[in-house]
Amino acid sequence: MNVIINQQTTTLPAHATVQDALATLSARPPFAVAVNTRFVPNTQYASHTLHEGDRMEVIAPVTGG
């Protein structure tokens, strides 16, 4: 299935979880995740199943005003 992660289309196995997606990114902490504009707590990474067309955001701390 295709999932859009940070605006880039990524192909993942069916029933992949957020944790699976993060593994493909080699995401390094600190970061947080949202799927389809909803926050996904880190305690749910392994249980939150992704679906075709889901939009996932992985964001990290940056400077800001």
Next chain:
Amino acid sequence: MNPLTPPTDPLILYGHTFTSRLLLGTARYPSPAVLEAAVQCARPAMVTASLRRQGINATNAGESFWELLKRLNVPVLPNTAGCHSVQEAVTTAQMAREVFGTPWIKLEVIGDDYTLQPDTLNLVEAASLLIKDGFLVLPYTTDDLVLCQRLVDVGCQAVMPWAAPIGTGRGPQNPYALQTLRERLPVPLLVDAGLGLPSHACQVMEWGFDGVLLNTAVALSQDPVAMASAFANAVAAGRAAHRAGAMAPQQAAQPSTPVLGTPFWHHDKA
């Protein structure tokens, strides 16, 4: 302890005590080293930070800034910069709470990408949702009295009206509106956005505002470290002046030197 803020006059937000009335942004500095030096010089109450997409093949994304934040040892105020909807702002705040480990949030819901003006129609709803979710919300808002009152009504214990659009450095564009907010609202008020000079910060503190939040005025100055110090001093000076109680402006000139005994003076008229 910040010697510029007497221990008897702390800034209190949501029951938390701060020894500085200056909040400082972390963006647009020439380098991380300059940012770090400016923060160490100004000793702000909080520093703001944000969240952005991590690279698809993340290497050190965010890691060096994260290490700098930890070294600064200053409370972090995450923002929801760039959010244009209630959902975006709420989700970003929730992500920020997890990443930064803090309930503080500078709430931004942007309504116009040119002026970066807050979305006055959705800001109150976003604030209400976040307050109910346990956040300590510092909303970035316009100088509209009714909007600010509504933010207080939904539980915001402080409000942050703009002086001018973000990053313009133009200083207070509507003194009447800002002073009206101070007269009418009983909660802490911090001017956020649009300040350019230490005198701007001093001015709003003289009006009775409780603090200021600024970024570009320091980061884009020719010497950010010196400018950070100047702003810290200006905030303290304005606060001290407000507490000292300024004289009322007079219509007519009144000599400060005693008139009695003026040499060479004589009465020409009978």
